Amino acid sequence: MSKVKLGFSFLLTLLFVGMFSVVAFAAGSNPVGTPPGDPADMKGGLVTDDSAKDNNYDTVRKSNANKTGSGVGGQNSDFNNVIKSDDMVKNADGTHGTQRTHGSYMNNTNSCASCHQTHTGASKNLLFKDGEYATCTACHDGTLGFYNVFTGSNSAGTFGGTHDGNMSVHLANGTVELKAAPGGNSTGTGNWEAEFTCASCHAPHGSYSDRLLHENPNDMGNTLVSKGGKLLENVPVVTDITAKNAAADVTYKDATGADVTINYVLYRFDIGTTVDAAYSAKGLTTGDTVLQLMKWNGTKYVNDTDPWLHGYEFDENHVKHYWTAFKDSTGKEVFDTDQLKKGEILGNGFAGVPASKTALVSSVKSLTSGNVARGYVVKLDVSAPNANNVTTTTASSLWASKKADGSTNPGYVANRGVAMSTFCSACHTDYLAGSGKETGTFDHAYRHTTTSDSYTCVRCHYAHGTDVTVMRDARGLTYQNILDDTTNYFPGVTGEARTSIVKDYLLDKNPSSALKRYTNMAVCWGCHTSSHSEGTRNTDTYQYNSTPGIDSDRNGIEFDY
Incomplete structure (x- = not known):
């Protein structure tokens, strides 16, 4: 995994809201500085020593030939001694390189051993550590050079942090269930009983999204659209798209009724x-048959490019039923998304069959309807990997905004922010909303807009957690920015006194589990100082510049694009 720069949208407890904050658990029995739910030997979110729960390869317990887990975890890890997949054959010309740990596995892969022990796993799914949280953080605590989830950044925030204040984390260690998500389903139905872990948001074996964001968070990709998910049921198969009218095929009632x-x-x-590039890229050509999902956009039908999910369930007779499956006129499932060996070719939002696969083509041409479970896709602005294969992400690429000087965000890509909000709302269901009316699946309330790239969830919230050193004030300035600005912030104060006063300046006076990117109500003031400015204009008294009446001296979030 690599670096992330996420955040979140407006209002105190908006979408990717933290499950619980350390403050909220202050009355618990855990030692001071220990995240709630973690064993006593995991301090400050960092594993100091949990070797008793491992099945490492050493001179006494030779339990795994691949040495999986040896030297991993804790602050004394030795990167050079950890089993890796370096120098495996990568290209046809015999050149070598490092394999991917998460997805895109090569046919001579050794990457499975990075996380799993075939016969001696310390936890279910044969993980080499005791649980998903411990397995992930064994490498992602910064000791092996990979992306460090405990280091504060302007991307996803931080697990653990400095404990100097504002401590709030997405509690991904299995202590809470998904139903604990604010704005989610508190009744415990469906998949809401699942434990909240790293794998609730990230897919360790690969995904369609950047940062390995899960293609099916909270099983919402296989939940009906009418219930807030992305599953389409009984979609008709048509052969003449121009003759199909725009009558709705999926009807449901929203939160307002x-x-x-x-x-x-x-x-x-x-x-x-003429072969569309999406089809030719998958090897399809003239004469081949395609089954393409299309959506009416109010004017015409356009291709829906959400990837199809390939999961399945068994009924009471132990008959397998795929989430994405297609039926003939008798209602029999005759085609599904697990027929790759038969010649099916899958792309984003479509399936294709070469004309040479005559039996399969015949099956496809008998179809009259289908169910389609669709995956979530979130794309971010990710840099090229550095020497340690770590990349960074620019959070501001997810939203449309302008700086005080009028310049626009050059990295902004339309609809990416909404895709991020939709991903967050897989758990924080009620918080995907527009302003101006009561909305919600599980409770009704007026909510801040999150269905716009201007106010996407990540604009105001972090994904992993917060502490006083990563939060911002209304100008978008961080702890380090303010510490360095000795002219406008606390001039004449130096040394430890300055460090203390800057931390106090950014300390949230109403701490919560909201994972806010901005301290206090600066989360509102950062944008609304210029929005409806006639009523919220700063007075001369509170300008940072000593020259009164200068518009550029007003507050307003500044971002390093």
Whole structure:
């Protein structure tokens, strides 16, 4: 995994809100400075010594030939002694390179041993550490050169932090269940009983998104659209897209009780002489058959590119039923997304079959309807890897904004922020909303807009956690920015006194589990100092510049794009 720069949207307890803060657990029995739910030997979020729970390879317990877990975890880890997949054959010309740990595995891979022990795992799923949280943080605590989730950054924030204040974490160690998510389903139905762990948000074996963000968070990819998910049921198969009208095929009531209708079709056709790039990239060509999911956008049908999920369940007769499956006129499932060996070719939002696979083509041409479970896709602005294969992400690329000088965010890409908010709302269901009316699946309330790239969740919230050193004031200035600005912030104060006063300046006076990127109500003031400015304009008294009446001296979030 590599570096992330995420955050969150407006209002105190908006979408990717932390499950609980350390402050909220102050009355618990854990030692001071220990995240709630962790064993006593995990201090400040860092594993100091949990070797008793490992099955490491050493001179006494030779339990794993790959030495999985040996030298991993704790602050004394030796990167050079840890089993890795360096120098495995990578290219046809015989050149070598380092394999990926999470996904895109090579056919001579040794990457499985990075996390699993075949016969001697310390926990379920054969993980070499005791649980998902401990397994992930064994490498991602900074000791092995990988992305360090405990280091404060302007990306995803931090697990643990400095404990100097504002301590709030997405408690991903399995202590709480998904139903603890503010704005989520408190009734415990569906998948809400699942433990909240690192794998609740990240897919360790690869995903369609950057930062390994999960393609099916909280199983919402396989939950009906009418219940807030992305599963489409009984979508009709059509062969003439121009003859299909815009009558809605999916109808449900929103949180206000109003009828909502959306229209999807599965368009089946044979590729003509012109081959779309998406199909040719998968090896399809003229004469091959395609089944493409399409959505009516109010004017025409456009391709839906959400990837199809391939999971399955068993019924009471132990018959396997795939989440994404297609039926003939009798209602029989005759085609699903686990037929790769039969010649099916899957792309984003479509399946294709080469004309040479005549039996499979015949099955596809008998289809009349289908169910489609769709994955979540979140794309970020990620840099190229450095020497340690660590990358960084620019959080501000997810939202449309302007600096005080009027310049726009050059890295902004339309709809990425909304995709991030949609991902967060897989658990924080009620918080995906527009302003101006009561909304919510599980409770109704007026909410801040999160369905816009201007106010996406990550603009105001972190994903991993906060502490006083990573939070910002209304100008978007961090602890280090303020510490260095001896002209406008606490001039004449130096040394330890300055460190203390800057931390106190950023200390949240109403700490919570909200994972706020900005301290106190600076989370509101940072934007609303210029929004509706006639009523919220700063007076001369509170300008940072001594020259009164200068608009550029007003507050307003500044970002390093």
